[in-house]
Amino acid sequence: MGTADEDQTGEARPRPAHSLISTATVGPANRGRLLQALYDMGPSSRADLARFTGVSRGTIGGIVQPLIDQRILVEGEVIPPKQAGGKPATKLWFSKDAKPICAVLLMHNCVRTCLVSLDGEIYAQNNADFPKDLSLADEAFRVLSGCIERTVTSVDLPVLGIGVAVGGMINTETGSIVGLSLAPCLDGFPIGAELSKKFGVPVCVDQDARALLVGDRWFGKGRGRKNFAVVYTGEVLGVALYLDGHLYRGPAGAGGEIGHTIVQVNGSVCKCGRRGCWETIATLRWLRDEARVRGLPQPASLDSRRLLFLANQGVKGAEDLLQAYAFNISIGLANLQQLMAPNHIILHGDVVHGGGQMLELIDANFRKLILTRPGDEVTLALGEIEDVAALRGAAGLVLSELLNFAL
Template identity: 50%
Template sequence: MTLTETGTNRPTPTLVSPAMAVEANRARVLQALYDIGPLSRADLARLTGATRATIGAIVLPLIERGLLVEREPAPVAAGGGKPARPLYFSPTSWPIGAVHLRPGRIDTALVSAGGNVLATAHEQFPARTRDAGSVVDAVVRALEAVLPQERDDLVGVGIAVGGMVDTDAGTIVAINLAPGLAGLPLGPLVSERIGLPVFLDLHPRAQALGDRWFGQGRGVGSFASIYTGEAIGVGMVLDGAIHRGPKGSGGEIGHTTVHAGGQQCRCGRHGCWETIATHRWLRSEAGRLGLPAARTMTTGPLARLAAKGHPGAAELFEKYAYNLALGIANLQQILAPGLFILHGDAVFGGEAFRSAIERNVRAALPPHPGSEPRIAFSELQDRATLLGGAGLVLSHSLQLAV
């Protein structure tokens, strides 16, 4: 057995060179700004345990390169000394390309390092197409529509895919509703066509990175980001790092069994969480209860029917909250992310739905003082995944912790 063979597949860490130490220190400063910025140089020195001179030497080149800008100084009381000028990311610089690919639709955006969406475009394709090459063409077209002609400053492109992926290879493994894309090496193909580094990941995991860099996950050590609606998926940041599993195989929480012998899922198995916590279940139950517009039912209209006292609506509203809470409580029992940020359709249920889910999650768990799980609805609206695509690039290119 050699020194590097430790009996596990965990690589032995190598020592850092002086140049790498400079990069690591720069990454820590940027991470502090992403977590709790804007911050003054004095704040950064205090938070990172460095001197003002060290912080100055790190931030000056970042200001010169246009990544950071000095904001207007915060007002200080009379006699309070020279006001500090807090630093934050430029709203326009360091653009990053982002792609969200789902069955039949491609959305792209150009996002600044500070999380501003500078341009958007979209393309459509037949979800059942067997011509994967035409989908790559459509991704490239939608990207070309948002990327600037001058690409010297472009950091890269992040692609979020609504299906199973191999994050090491940048390949789509399988998308239930777009079977023709199975095995497509989308990341390398797009990278070759546009001449930029491309990083590919699972949609809810990219969404979690959107929360982590630009949303309610900023500065939060552990949380889960859950997509709701026509499907259910989870991305998790645990103890400061995004959880991927080997080749990005983790996160298929929608297809964990919550009901032995339950309904058949579209993945072919039975009793998956998706079979009781997505639109398909909601619409079938709404039809059984005779609710109006049952075939297109979503959480927003259901909440309005429940508020008006429509017979059966309040019960279905509560049952849907319970079914969502069931999978969330399982996640809390196993990994305790503590904070659950919900995206997609559930958000339209409003505060009544949020509090119903939270109540059901708490009721399903043994009490653990000081660590009660919290349910939050995303404030990023539908931008979270595209922002997360950009976050994916930031994490890699700036060597930040996630």
């Protein structure tokens, strides 16, 4: 679900570029901002929330009470009054009884589903693989909906909605798949509409790097930040940007194709058909091809974790390849930093498995490649192991839509 409204014919039409917030939207917008403040600060009293959002405690009380009545928030730990006679305050946090969100991670060869509580806890996980000779969208949808069914029926509560993170290109206005490489039968599939029809709840669909960003925004290292980027590395490369407090998607979700920015004029041919894309020098495919050429053991299954292990063992050629891989990854990160200045970049995917040592190598190269202004602090960080982060992010997409977060 994106930024389109439906007209009477049911067709999506873009919102006017300068539409104002209607009075009917102000209430939900404030509620969204308050919940976002709660995610940023952790369990908080009404007074803390009033201070943080710059409104009166009365206003906070008016927003909070319906959320308590709907069992979205709950009063928790009691804070003793500072002086005798004061009224004790309680800390507010997300209720364990609130309806969970069903999160779905859809890749070209498999699907993962789980429930995510409003405070980010993951449970009721299920997996399913697509058949190797997958050729029909209906067949893929049967596997996908069966996996979701097993997850949502494992609890008595209904779910708040379904959030889907897709490892491919998405049209966020129509909720359909534009392209899922290696599973072409799903190209053009209206996944959002089909899931909504089957399960009767709101469905939000976006590409996986943006889901990772949303997950980091609420549950991870992006908390409380107004600007940051998420970069995914591995089989493919992807980026998602959070700029001035908003997720930037580009028209109908077309942004984020950093893997196909050109870093080597007349370089190797990319799978997109052009030459010298960042993907030709910084994916696992490049790493494995290079490992084969350089004679490293078991090149076909090489990743950051094993490359570091080989380098630390002193295996011939491993250290050089490690340095080259870290340098190649840092090139794309530096280009991103120069253009948009996110100033905080959270890395997901393969490099996370390389841990702190991998991060240090990338960071050292990155710093040599960027030009910063005096006083600007630019940091790189590692995200969580990818599946957990992507599933939380998929759930976050639903929160964003239903609770009107300022995304």
